Amino acid sequence: MTEMTTKLDDRSANAVGPGLVEERLVIWYFLAALLYLFISLTGGLMMALQLVQWNPITGSEYFSPGRWRMVHTNAIAYGFIANCFLGALHWAIPRLTLKPVLSRPLSYFIFAAWQVVVLSTAVGILMGQAQGVEWGETPVWIDPLALVGLALVAVNFMDPIIRTKGPLYVSLWYFTAAFVWTFLTYAMGNFMPQYFVPGTSAGAIAGLFIHDLVGLFVTPLAWGLMYYFVPILLKKPIWSHGLSLVGFWGLAFFYPLNGIHHFLYTPIPDFLEYGAIVSTIAVEFVVTTVIINFFGTIWGSGRAIVSNLPIRWFYTGMVLYFVTCAQCAMQVTHTFQKLIHFSDWVVGHAHLVMFGVFSMWFFGMMTYLFPRLLKQPWYSRNLCEWHFWLSLSGIVVMFIDLTLAGVFQGFFWASLQPWETSIEGSYPFWVTRLFAGLAIIAGQVVFVYNLWQTWRLSRRSAPSNYTVPATA
């Protein structure tokens, strides 16, 4: 326990030497992430406009909403989220291990290679080459390249972790496991249903892939970063080491068993469906322990949620994470599935977890890190507030709206109304969703404008007039 607290201590963290963190690369990763975020938002907007029949662009296959819908999800998963992680990990891992990553040239090579992978994915999908795996529509010829990229990422980051002596800090448990899981998940989901397994068994694997991508790639890396950033920002250790252990090992055991819950009532045998349901409910109990641990940590420093923007992003995300998981424990049952499967309920759930939780955490990290990377405080604190409130209100409205829409759609379908009734009944919800989406987009525009102005200021002024402590 003592080793772990000393790492979070200001003095030892200030010992960060020059050359330990490749700060330029962190900036590049974040900028690439923001670029893909906007590509993804464009895709989402096109699909939202299409649903209410207001899409102004028709007649070109390269602007087909069907293809852009896949760009929407893939740009978020592999463009925005993966780039954010790589940037944040380049910041966090050298600081946690006090050792640089394996190789600087390799880091830059990975950056370039990953952008090639994501760009080719987007172009391939727009050319109509998508693969029939949800969240893995990456055209088949890119899959091996992406897998090599993931292996290089693991090697580059695992080197300092392996060389660290003694027990590892919580974040490093999550990172270590995530590097293994991400590689295995990507290989399983993209190759097995395509080349080795047909039909229903391939469906089971596709379910595992959808879920593992969230549960074994995004979730562990994101929680690992929370275990790193939250104690540093609050200047105190994580509340309970025991609960951290429960959280990590509970996730490691139960999360990989969840996948089939995406395909309930399919021809997949019932006993496998029940196994997935029980494991999913178990995950929600694990999640609760993690949430308790983080709220135990902030106990007594609650004021930080108002005054400290990154902390506010982080804890808002955590509250929404709890909402997502509580919702998940219910919707995963056969009872709920009868009604809400195939409906917008699920779309609302996916947006809540991807935007309301993980993106919020990334925005928190960016809000914290950009001033330190650019050696320049934010151009406008007000605009940072706008970014937060527009994003939050957008996602909350979208979530409630789509959840309700899902309930309506489920009842329209089950009551054997003509199909058009379910479309017409969804219309007001889809219009609301469009405007909620526009609020989210506006928030990100504000953020990018703020960042641009901050960057301009950082160019103009000498770096000496603002000194940030290396970690605080």
Added chain:
Amino acid sequence: MFESKSGILLIGGLGFFLFAFLSNALVPILLYRHLPEQTVAELAENQNLIYQFEDLSVRYPEQFKKYYGEPNQENLAKALLLGRKVYTGEGCWHCHSQFVRPVSNESIRWGPVASSVEYQNILQRPVLWGTRRVGPDLSREGGRRGNDWQALHFFNPPLLSPSSPMPKYQWFFDDNDPSKPNERGLAIITYVQWLGSWLESYPLYERYIPLEEQMENPLE
């Protein structure tokens, strides 16, 4: 063990992943290992489908001749494979599911509940169950509507179903003309007509009773 590198790598990283893979992926693989996977040539022997393919060659003779030549089984197989590629590439499967559940009156609306054997073929690799229904399920769509309807619907969906939010697929047609489906257009229509063509109940028509009538005899 719980905080050591080897414990996390071997037990958490590899061990638990492997355990989940064995229990959730290998079990169904073993369960269905005796179900043969049909090739596209075998699928093209289906008489219902051959009828539809020949119908296309009669309705769009010039276009059909140009892109597929004769309506034989070899060309039918070719059209099915391209149709599947178009269906995947255009993201059709993100708004249309391909399985009927045993709940929520789905078997009344769509027909027989989905079973594993239906998915043991090369056109379901990877399987296209889908997870969202903006539009209706398509696994029993084949034969329900004629090829002309399908062509016009792909060209401009709201023309036939006014409230439909489905995009227009004008690039399935030559010269922006709904009477001239091109190679991809003919392929996607063939693919849609294939869906459910293997069933006894093909073609399956929706049993629709207006709500007012249902309420007159609610016990019926």
